[in-house]
Every structure is written in C-alpha cells, then in structure tokens.
Amino acid sequence: MGKSIPEYLGQLDIRKSIVSLATGATAIYLLYKAIRAGLKCQPPFCSNSPICIARLAIERERHGRDSGELRRLLNSLECKHDEYTRSMILHSITRCVYLLEAEASACTNDDIKLVADMLEDKDTSVKIQALNALKAFSGIRKFRLKIQEHSIKVLELVSTIWDSELHISGLRLLNNLPLPDYVHPQLRRVMPALMEILQSDCNMAQVQALRLMSYLAQKNDLLYDILNCQVHSDFLNLFQSTQPGNLLFEVLVFAERLSEGRNASHYRAVKWHYNEQSLHEALFGDESRLADRLLSLVIHPEEEVQIQACKVIVSLQCPQDVAARPSSFHPSHSFSKSGE
Secondary structure (H helix, E strand, O other): OOOOHHHHHHHHHHHHHHHHHHHHHHHHHHHHHHHHHHHHOOOOOOOOOHHHHHHHHHHHHHOOOOOOHHHHHHHHHOOOOOHHHHHHHHHHHHHHHHHOHHHHHOOOHHHHHHHHHHHHOOOHHHHHHHHHHHHHHOOOHHHHHHHHOOHHHHHHHHHHOOOHHHHHHHHHHHHOOOOOHHHHHHHHHHHHHHHHHHOOOOHHHHHHHHHHHHHHOOOOOOHHHHHOOEOOOOHHHHHOOOOOHHHHHHHHHHHHHHHHHHHOHHHHOOOOOOOOOEHHHHHHOOOOOHHHHHHHHOOOOOHHHHHHHHHHHHHHOOOHHHHOOOOOOOHHHHOOOOOO
C-alpha cells in the first residue's frame, strides 16, 4: 500500500467523520420532513375524535358560540377511551357547563347519570374530573335531586381515598347539595374521615370539610356523633392566629354551631358521655384552652375573624338556664354579617 500505519489510521478517521456527518445530515433532513408534514396535517373540522371535540369546545367557548360541543362531548364519553382522554373530556364538559348555560340546561338526567358513572372509574383523576363536572351541573336547579342520589358514593370516595384534590372536589360538591336524611347513617360512618381531613395540612380541603361539618352540626341527630368524634391532641392549633384567615373563620363558625347545639334544651335534656380525646373535650372540656385561643383572635388583623371569635365567646358564656328556655335567644344572632 505504501502507507504508514499512522497515515492509514488518519485516513480511516476522516472517512468515519464523513460517514458521521452524512448520517447526521440525513437525520436532520428526515426530522425536517416530519415537522413539515406535521404542520401541513390539519385535523378534519368535523372529526369525531374526543381530543378534537374537546379542543373545539374550548376554542368556541372563548367566542361564546352555541354550537353543540357539550352534546358531542357527552356522546363521546359513552365510548371507550384511555384514562387521560376520559379525564380531558370530563374537564371540557365542566367548562362547557359553566360557560354554555343554554346547552347545559338542555341536558337530561341521563346525561347526569353518564357523568356520575365515571365515579366508578379506577383512575383517581377521572373520579376527580367527574366530581367537578357534577359540581358544575349542580348549579342548575333541575339536576340537584338527580345528583343528590349519588351523595353516598361521593362520601365513600372522600372517606376511602386519601387524595387532597379528590377531597376538595368531593366536599365542594357535597357543600353545594342539600343532603337528605337518608344519607345521615353514611355520614356517621365517615365522620372520623371527615375529621381527619379537617385536621390535614391542605388548606382548601380543611375549609371545605369545616363548611360541611358546620352544616351537619345543625342536624340534631348528628350533633353528638360530631362532638364525640376523636381528634388529635393538637386540635386547638387550628385556632392559632398564624393560621390562614379563611381557615380561622370557618373553624370559628364550626365552634359556634357546636356551642349553640350543645346549649339547646333538647340536647341538654340528655346526659351525654364523651371520649377523653373527643372534639367535645378539646373545645368544651374542663381542661380546654379554647378561651385563650379565642381571646388572641379578638385582635386578629382580619375583621371577619375578630367578629366570629366574639360570636363564639358570647355563645360560650350563654347561661345554661337561659339556653334551656324556649324563649331564649342565641347571642350569636346579635351579630349580623355586617358586624353590627
């Protein structure tokens, strides 16, 4: 050959470099063709693809055009899809219900059932989006009774799946519905779970749980179950002035409802027994430090919190003999929403 070994290896390296550059150039060219083809490819305007329908729905919502996207989304929900697509369709349904009132009002109870069936889905994200869609539909009066039928299932999900986003969605739905008496047995069973959510570290879930518990505290047959529910030893930390204002307000409303309920004559007519770690002992027991927490909240920066703390203090100081009289008034009612 007449070439030294170093010269031969050098030539070989050059050839490898040329091949490498050629290969790279080919890859870049193929990538360019793929991108160009993708840009030229336009999805059919009337495609029945759930993804296409959802995209069109979101786009047309922005322009306020009533063109039947909600109906197409509901129809597509009846087909088999993967978890992501089901979740996306439900999310788009929620948006359509809020933004396209006429189309949402034209839906039927069968549509509500179709959405509610998604609560049985194995995927948690699908369950969450189904809860959000039902919450949107619950804003339409004619659907409330139908959605109410699924309240026991919603309570089951909230109490058995430890997911903050699911808790928020489920509790928001429950707080937007009148809960019938036949749900009370289930409420008793899930009370410990609701109390755990109330004491969790998710502010939005805590607020929703407190709103539900404040509502339930006004039910005579549930008051004892709530007061006797076991709580953490640091439960009164919820009343610390460092807590977010919205949480403080809701926990104070909850305390006021409980105080009013236990002072009612029909409740005081029974001698109740409470567990040592119960909510009753934490708030109203002989060793409770609630009064100290309330006094510190009277000077809270937020006026709403100040007023509500005063309401709780007044309700706690309500004389027992006065509270037992049929003509008694509830001191908390002397404070109007405007703070008078």
